[in-house]
Amino acid sequence: MKRGAAGALDVAIVGGGIVGCACAQAAVAAGLRVAVFEGQRVGAGATAAGMGHLVVIDDDPAEFALARLSMTLWREWAGWQDIERLACGTLWLAETAAQQAAAQAKLARLAAAGLQADWLDAPALRAAEPRLAHDLVGALRVHGDEVAYGPGMAARLAADVRAGGGRIEEMRPVARLRDDGLELVDGTRVAAGHVLLAAGNDSVRLWPGDSPLRLRPRKGQLAITDRYPGYLRHALVELGYIDAAHGDADESVAFNAQPRASGQVLLGSSRSYRDTTPAVDAALLARMVRRAQRFLPDIAALQMLRCWAGLRPATPDGRPIIGRIPGSTRGNQWVATGHEGLGLTTATGTASVWLDLLLGRMPAIDPAPYAPERFVGALA
Numbered sequence: 001m002k003r004g005a006a007g008a009l010d011v012a013i014v015g016g017g018i019v020g021c022a023c024a025q026a027a028v029a030a031g032l033r034v035a036v037f038e039g040q041r042v043g044a045g046a047t048a049a050g051m052g053h054l055v056v057i058d059d060d061p062a063e064f065a066l067a068r069l070s071m072t073l074w075r076e077w078a079g080w081q082d083i084e085r086l087a088c089g090t091l092w093l094a095e096t097a098a099q100q101a102a103a104q105a106k107l108a109r110l111a112a113a114g115l116q117a118d119w120l121d122a123p124a125l126r127a128a129e130p131r132l133a134h135d136l137v138g139a140l141r142v143h144g145d146e147v148a149y150g151p152g153m154a155a156r157l158a159a160d161v162r163a164g165g166g167r168i169e170e171m172r173p174v175a176r177l178r179d180d181g182l183e184l185v186d187g188t189r190v191a192a193g194h195v196l197l198a199a200g201n202d203s204v205r206l207w208p209g210d211s212p213l214r215l216r217p218r219k220g221q222l223a224i225t226d227r228y229p230g231y232l233r234h235a236l237v238e239l240g241y242i243d244a245a246h247g248d249a250d251e252s253v254a255f256n257a258q259p260r261a262s263g264q265v266l267l268g269s270s271r272s273y274r275d276t277t278p279a280v281d282a283a284l285l286a287r288m289v290r291r292a293q294r295f296l297p298d299i300a301a302l303q304m305l306r307c308w309a310g311l312r313p314a315t316p317d318g319r320p321i322i323g324r325i326p327g328s329t330r331g332n333q334w335v336a337t338g339h340e341g342l343g344l345t346t347a348t349g350t351a352s353v354w355l356d357l358l359l360g361r362m363p364a365i366d367p368a369p370y371a372p373e374r375f376v377g378a379l380a
């Protein structure tokens with residue numbers, strides 16, 4: 001890897017979301033001189049809006065590999081002990097015999113990969129999560145999943161960057177990427193050996209190539225209740241959720257609820273390409289609550305405190321984009337974005353893959369499924 005000139009940075013990172021912060025933390029830990037330029041505050045973008053379900057989804061082998069690597073790295077990270085989180089596991093809820101069969105296939109895949117999971121039949125499910133509707137067929141329980149506070153994860157990574165001698169520059173928006181670094185909106189030029197574009201949805205606007213980056217915002221809405229400690233014990237997800245997440249519908253709703261460390265219940269979630277405004281859509285929220293009542297019949301009795309919406313950076317195939325920007329003349333411009341609804345989980349794996357590519361090392365997992373070439377340039 002080419003280091004920055006004397007006095008220059010080795011790496012300048014655009015964006016202080018979970019992905020930019022994880023990459024910065026990994027690079028500082030590897031001894032590189034790093035600065036993150038964040039247009040607002042650390043974690044202010046999609047990272048602040050996310051549900052924080054750290055979940056190993058196995059439907060796509062590449063996503064599975066990245067999520068598994070990421071969970072290992074989160075747990076190895078010293079800062080992990082400081083994160084507000086619950087090691088509650090996930091219950092994937094089956095309403096029908098067909099979903100039970102799908103859950104059991106999923107169980108076999110998880111077990112083959114060495115993950116701890118089991119099938120709960122209807123009585124076992126009622127004992128595990130008494131507030132659930134009694135007509136459910138059962139649930140696949142995945143023990144290793146957690147829920148965590150996303151903005152806190154980004155802030156803790158940023159603290160590591162600062163402690164390791166890196167810089168986190170907030171309220172410093174970047175105007176463009178340059179061959180020799182960055183140019184900020186205030187005209188300042190930042191010299192760096194390498195630049196990493198990790199600006200979430202805004203990566204499209206800052207993309208330096210001739211062909212546009214194929215990334216689009218996918219809106220999601222969430223609601224959080226007052227504190228009801230013990231109301232839920234696990235993160236709950238309907239098995240149809242993965243179809244909604246991987247599907248391309250203009251708008252969809254799938255039941256997803258979590259206990260939070262605060263005792264609150266976080267309720268999700270929706271997906272929409274149609275509406276990309278930051279506004280909460282009341283009709284969609286009503287749909288989400290109705291869907292939740294199907295699984296948790298008394299949920300409407302809980303006091304909702306707040307609702308919000310955020311924009312997931314979504315790629316056409318649902319996988320993130322990690323690697324060298326095609327056509328980068330000096331080969332020193334990189335990208336890490338497009339994590340859609342899984343970026344809080346997969347940020348550490350992303351950082352590991354990106355840093356290994358930058359340093360010319362063999363990544364821990366095959367980087368090909370995340371190659372930027374698949375959506376830009378000649379292969380687009």
Ligand SMILES: Cc1cc2nc3c(=O)[nH]c(=O)nc-3n(C[C@H](O)[C@H](O)[C@H](O)COP(=O)(O)OP(=O)(O)OC[C@H]3O[C@@H](n4cnc5c(N)ncnc54)[C@H](O)[C@@H]3O)c2cc1C
Nearest residue numbers: 015017019039045046047050051053174200220310343345
């Ligand atoms: C409703 C919802 C629910 C979700 N639930 C989950 C979940 O349960 N589990 C999970 O793993 N993931 C979840 N996610 C996904 C996760 O939140 C995202 O994948 C992740 O936060 C993306 O991180 P990022 O760093 O790429 O983007 P962002 O967090 O958006 O960070 C990009 C940063 O770049 C900055 N920026 C933009 N332009 C510039 C510029 N010109 N100069 C400098 N800085 C700039 C922005 O201010 C921002 O802080 C959810 C997302 C949403 C919206």
